[in-house]
Amino acid sequence: MRIIIYFNLTVLLFGLIFISCNQTRTKTDSAIDDKTQIKNLVIQVLKWHDKDKSSDELKPIFNPNDSLAIGMDLQALSNELDKFTKSNLFDKEFIDNYSKIVKAIDKKIKTKEIIFKDGDMPPYAGADSWCNCQDIPYDNPWDKIDVKFINLDKENAVLTWTWGNSEWSKDFNYKVSAKKFRGTWKISYLQGFDYNVMIK
Secondary structure (H helix, E strand, O other), X not given: OHHHHHHHHHHHHHHHHHHHHHXXXXXHHHHHHHHHHHHHHHHHHHHHHHHOOOOOOOOEEEOOOOOEEEEEOHHHHHHHHHHHHHHOOEOHHHHHHHHHHHHHHHHHHHOOOOOOEOOOOOOOOOXXXXXXXXXXXXXXXXXXXXXXXXXXXXXXXXXXXXXOOOHXXXXXXXXXXXXXXXXXXXXXXXXXXXXXXXXX
């Protein structure tokens, strides 16, 4: 009888060890899979933007009489937000933040806090917000970017990317946040669209 009890306890013990090891392996595999999905998402977003550079994102409206900006094109904004949603790459947080930025700039133009003419560089513009860059280091760089994860859990990720093996990566990194929505990772924050920076 004792032999049977010891045998059963031994089997139970080994079973618990196996389950524990399997769970650890599954968690590790899951984290690796999430990292792969998120890196691919960042690359996909950069390629998506690169392909659609004809889009004039932050588009102002000008007075035909004096060529001064009189506001932002809110219809163009609506179209842009629709594109973001249809791409299935962006979380609602990013889309809402983008809308908030354009509407804040629109208000600043209408209250004369921002003044510029057609053909001038708008004070809120500069480098390409999608990569904080004016040029790229080499052709088709997106598959070559390096990604470093700062924080990652089941539903949220914070990371930075650089150009990879390039002199351009010195003193450069670009912060990104992502959220998992219904099992799919989506971009929730891009450094180039930081609200406080864009409207200062």
